[in-house]
Amino acid sequence: MRRRHRDTSVREAMGDLRLEGLRRVYGDVVAVDHLDLTVPQGSFFALVGPSGCGKTTTLRMVAGLDRPDAGRILVGDADLTRTRAHERPVNTVFQSYALFPHLSVLGNVAFGPQRRGLDRRTAVAAARSALDLVQLGSVAERRPQALSGGQQQRVALARAIVNQPQVLLLDEPLGALDLTLRRQMQVELKRVQAEIGLTFVHVTHDQEEAMSMADTVAVMNHGRIEQLGPPAELYDLPRTAFVANFLGQSNLVPGTLVGTEGDLAVVELAGQRVRVLAGRCVDQPDGRRQVLVGVRPEKVRLLRPDDPVDRPAVTNVLARGRVRNVAFSGVATQYLVDLPGAGTWTVFEQNLGVDATAAVGDEVGVAWDLRHTFTLAGDEDPTAGRTELDATGLDATGLDATGLDATGLDQTGLGATGVHGTGLDQTGARPRVPQP
C-alpha cells in the first residue's frame, strides 16, 4: 500500500529538480541504474540516448507515472518520491500527445486548471492565454483530431504549460513530426521556454535536437548518465567512447602513451606519433598507457603527399593513408581513408576548393590541429554508441549546418535525408525496456 499524501504543499514545491540514487528494474533488466542528477530551476535540460537507455523511464518516474525501486526525487526541498502523479508540480508533453479526443482543444487545455480547483471561468481564461502563447487561439473550439500533427503538438504543450509546473517533461515531443515542422517546433519550444522560464526536461534520441535546444545535455546509456554538460563542451571533449560516437561522430584509434612534451602528451599509434593537450587526456590509473585517441571528422583535413604541413608545431599528422571512398553531399564531401594500423578514418571537408581534394585510391595523409585531439580510456570499445551504418562506413555526412538531417530515421520516415546513423535507434542490438 502506497502512502497517500493529502498534503497539497507538494504542489507548491519550488526549486531545482534533484534525482538521488534513482533506480528502476524491470524483471532482470536494469532500466535506470543509480542515477544522480540536478536540473537547475529554469534551465532547459536534455536527456539524450538511444532507445532503451532509460531516459523515458527516468522521465516517467519524475512524472509519477512509474515508481522507482530506490532513490529519491525532489523539487527544491520537497520529496516527491512517494507522491502520486496528480499531486506533483510536474507536467508532461507525451510523445503521442495524449490529447483527450472527447474534449475540445480548449477543454483539453483547461483540464489541468480545472482539476486543480480553479473555477471554470478562470480555468478557461488561463487555457485561452496558453493557447495564445502557442498561437492556436483560433482553433480553441475544435476537436484535437481535426488538427494537424504540429498543431496537436502545440496543444499538448499548451495543456502542460498552462499549469505553470515547476518541471515540464517533454518525452520525444517532436518525434512524430516531419523534419521541417520539427525545426520550427524546436525554435518554438525554445521561445516558449525563454518566455515562461520553466524548467524543461527534454528526452530525445535526436542528439542534434538536444544540442541545439538545451542548456545542458546529459547522455544516457544503459541506465546511467555517461556524461553531462553544456552541448559545446560535451561535443568538444567527450569522456567516453559512447558519448564521442553518439553525439556527432568521432575517429577513435587505439594508441600508447609514450611520454610528454611540456603540457602535451605524446601517443604512438601505428608507428606514428600524435600529440594531445594533457588537459584533454582522460585520467587513467597509474601505469595504464593504452588509450583511444579521438578527433572529430570535421576537424581533420586531407594532406596530399607533397602538401606542406601548416604550422607543424600545433598539427598532428598521420601519413600513408589511402582514400577508400568519397561521398559528395553538396556542401561537404566525406572521405573514408584507410590508415594502415590506424583503421578507417572519416574526414569531412567543406567543398571550398575548385576541385575535389582526392579521389578513390589516392595516397593521402590526415592532419588536424592537435588542440582538437582528446584521449579516452584504452579499454573502451571504440565502436560504442555507433550504429551499424556508421560501422560499415556508409555514413553520408554529419555536417549539421548543411541542412542535411543528422537525426537519422525519424518516426515518420520523412526526415531521413542522409543515411546518417547517429540518431538511429540502437535497440536492434539491445533488449527493449518493457513499459509497464
Add this chain to the structure above:
Amino acid sequence: MTRSRTAYLLVAPGLLWLLVFFVAPVVQLASVSLQSPFPGYPGYYYRDVNVGNYVVALTQFAPQLGRSLLYAAIATVLCLALAFPLAYTMVFKAPRWRGLIMVLVVAPFFTSFLLRTIAWRQILADEGPLASSLRALHLLPGGHLTETAAAVVAGLTYNFLPFMVLPLYASLERVDPTLLEAGADLYGSPWQTFQRVTAPLALPGVMAGTLLTFIPAAGDYVNAELLGSEHGTKMVGNVIDAQFFRVIGGYPIAAALSFTLMAIILALVVVQVRRFGTEHLT
C-alpha cells in the same frame, strides 16, 4: 453505376431475409393486433381496426408492462455495475487475465439458456445453501428466494451480463492508456480521471451494452416463468405467452401487447440516443 449495382447485390440477400422474416411478420402482427373475435366462433377472428385490443393491453396488463420495464431497467443497471469493473480490470489492471475472464464470461453460452435458468432454481432453492444461510442471518424476510421479484431480476442480470461485458470491454480496450496517464499528470485524482476521461471514452460501450441488455430483458419471459411466482412477478412476455398459447381468443391481445412493448422500447432507445447521442460517440 457499377459500384451502386455491386452495393445493391451485396445488400439484397440481407434485405430479402429481413423482408420475409421481419417486415412481413410485423405487418401480419400489426393486422392481428387490430382483429376482432368472430361472434359465436371462439378462436376465430375477422379483419378489423379494433383499437380496443390496445386499450385492454394498456389497462388490464399495465402492471406486467410496467414490471417488465422496471425489472429490465434494474437488471441493466446491475449488469452495468458488475460489468464495468470487470471490463475495466480486464483492460487496465490485469491484462494477463483477459483471456481467462473472457472465457468465464462467454462460457455460459455453451449451455442452453433454459438449462442455466433452471439451474438458478436449484441455487436459490429453499433448502439450498444460499437461502439457508440468508435465513440463518435473518436477511430473508419472506423466507424464500425462489418465486420472488429478486430472483427474476437476478436471473435477468445473470443471463444478460455477457451482453454488457463484451461491448464495454471492446470500447475500453480502444482507450489509449496514455490518456489515463495524461489525466493523472494533469492533476486528476484517480476518481476524477475516471469521471472525466475513462467514463466518457467508454460511453459508446455503455450505450451499446445498455441497449443489448435492456431490450431483450424487457421482452424476456423465461426468467419470470422459471424463477418468478404465479402472481406479482409476471412480465409482459409471460402474458403474451399465455395469451397466445393458453387463452382462447387471445391472439389479438397478445399481438397488441407485443406492439406496445416494441413501441415503448423504441421510444426509450430514441430518447437515450438523443440524450447521450452521437456527440459522445465520436
